[in-house]
Amino acid sequence: MNTLVPAIGFGIVTASILAVAGVGFTLQFGVTNVLNLAYGDIMTASAFVGYLVTSAGVSVWLALAAGAAFGAVFSVLLNRVVYTPFVRRGTRLFGMIIVTIAVGLIVQNGLQAIFGATFFSLQMARPASVHIAGMVFTTVQLAIIGIAVAAMLLIHLLLRYTKLGKAMRATATDPDLARNCGVATDRVIDLAWALSGALCGLAGVILVLNVTAFTDTTGAQFLIPIIAVAVLGGIGHPYGAMLGALVIGIASEVAATVFSPSYKDVVAFVILVIVLLARPQGILSEIAARKEVAA
Amino acid sequence: MSTAWQFYISTVLVYLGVDVIACWGLNLQFGVAGLVNFAFIVFQAAGAYTAAVLTLGPAVPAARGGFQQYVGGAHLPFPLPILAAGLVGGLLAALVGGIAVRRLRSDYEAMVMLVVSLIATSVATNQVGLVNGPNGLSLVPKPLATIVNLSPIGYQWLFVGITAGICVCVYWLVHVVTSSPFGRALRAVRDNEQAAAALGKNVTGLRLLAFVLGGVLAGISGAVLVEFISAWSPGSWLYPETFVYFTAVIVGGSGNNLGVMVGALLVPVAFLEATRFIPQFGPPGLIDALQWIVVGALALVFLWFWPRGVIPERRRRFPRPAPAEAEPAPPVRAAP
Secondary structure, X not given: OOOHHHHHHHHHHHHHHHHHHHHHHHHHHHHHOOOOOOHHHHHHHHHHHHHHHHHOOOOHHHHHHHHHHHHHHHHHHHHHHHHHHHHHOOOOHHHHHHHHHHHHHHHHHHHHHHHOOOOEOOOOOOXXXXXXXXXXXXXXXXXXXXXXXXXXXXXXXXHHHOHHHHHHHHHXXXXXXXXXXOOOHHHHHHHHHHHHHHHHHHHHXXXXXXXXXXXXXXXXXXXXXXXXXXXHOOOOOHHHHHHHHHHHHHHXXXXXXXXXXHHHHHHHHHHHHHHHHHOOOOOOOOOOOOOOOOO | OOHHHHHHHHHHHHHHHHHHHHHHHHHHHHHHXXXXXOOHHHHHXXXXXXXXXXXXXXOOOHHHOOOOOEOOOOOOOOHXXXXXXXXHHHHHHHHHHHHHHHHOOHHHHHHHHHHHXXXXXXXXXXXXXXXXXHHOEOOOOOOOHHHHOOOHHHHHHHHHHHHHHHHHHHHHHHHHHHHOHHXXXXXXXXXXXXXXXXXXXXXXXXXXXXXXXXXXXXXXXXXXXXXXXXXXXXXXXXXXXXXXXXXXXXXXXXXXXHHHHHHHHHHHHHHHHHHXXXXXXXXXXXXXXXXXXXXXXXXXXHHHHOOOOOOOOOOOOOOOOOOOOOOOOOOOOOOO
16 A cells, blocks of 8 residues: 555646546547558657757746647648648558558657667756655646646637637537538648647656656657557547546556566556457547548 | 678578468468467577577587587488478477467467467576577578588578578468468358368367467578578577567568568568668667567557458458358348
8 A cells, every 4th residue: 555655646747647648539539530550659759859948948848838838830731741642642541551651660760860869868857756645746746737727728728719729619519510610621631630740749758757767769659548548538639638647547557567578568457458349439539530640 | 882781681581481381371370361470470489490400410428528418419401401490490390389279269379379479488598408499599500501612602692592492482381271172261260160160160279280380480580590500599589579479570561472572571681780880879678678668659550540451361252152042131131
């Protein structure tokens, strides 16, 4: 019991990072139906942008903004320049998966070629630690949780109460019908990539804020838990992803404490495989529509 | 030819043979049957570990000077470890495919395979007792080495001959499979699953069989490789390696056995070997990184310009059946 409560604390921090990344992933997949396996590598690229900002001596807050902005711009460009042209040319699901893996490999190894294959860490003051109900957090971890909660609230308000959110949900459900009803789906898709990219970039920076050191593969290693979160919540369902993040974040940290740290990721894998076999539509979703890629 | 060159060329030829066998296996799954197996490298690894363990003999406990631990272990004579590797590759494919191929739609299948690949690496690395963990197996005795008594260079060429012989057998197998009615049914399932099912084809059974056959070939390719290089560790089969084989199949011509052979020659061999001759520059790891960038770019370029590969799959045409006499042909309307 003594080790379990702090483990839940770590789990909440991991869940916060997973929630930001997972909601971004699921939003983009839901709206565009492109399984973007380069997502983890874009996270790493954004983390490196954050690294450049902090090593220039600017505050960590600006690094977060810069990472999010980079993620958004990079994702929109990636979709405009690579993914959409491939889809328009007739590349279907299999082909698109290979295209996204190729892009991921290029980004990841491009980062390695530019920065070198060593360890990096963000420059910042040593955080103080705070005790809350038997759990120990650093101030940075508390900030991460705060950022995640704020981001989730914003996403909730955006999807529920704005016209854009409605258009996004409409496009995710049926792009053709949405287009026929006067939704400018092209613009909605661009905005979905921007929003998902911003969350991706934000997640990349808070991911490396929470670890002592990162490399060019840090984001790619985080991709499977992200996919697990998205699938557990039902792909395309942001609220499901939030719930999935909480489950997987806490379960993997508790497993790391109870069994062995090397099995931390295996928990996410096992949950993912079980969900895919037992309930491929996810825990919250009612339907699993077989859609084509939306261009 | 100097000895060094002979060593180099014979080594590259063995690698080529291994890659060709693996690409034929992946082509059966991906090119012919349309299965996206992102865990392909796991089946190669399973074959390699099997062959290594069955050649090494029983594990020596650390107390008596043994430096690697693994389960099983036997001294089987030469062709048996390779055949056993094929068997294990096939059984593993039946197990994984029995769960994933039967139940899942294609994009989820791709995801599960990626995850299977990562889980397998994690288990092989962390369960040290299974196949010696992160250090892997090494000092696997070379097949026939004690019997034939050749000079090192002669042995190299003998191994090239063995690999070529296995390649010929495998080619015969994949050729028979792809040109048989079974191969035709697989292509039908790939191109239009509903139509094939409507014609009474057992879609799941056909796919599963293609998956298992691909697993057998993957296992054999891993076995040939490990018997040659005498060592195998988790670092040899990380999941991006699967992507190299996918690129080879796409570049060569997915669905075409000869095309895939050319792909294996171009991508894993020519592209990854050619960099040996570039003088080292930049910090360590730079050339590796550039290599991966080039492989990724190659996949993108081919998917864009030549999605059907260097030697495309032959389009199969069948004569239109003669129209029935009694029924008048439907009127042909001009397109508006």
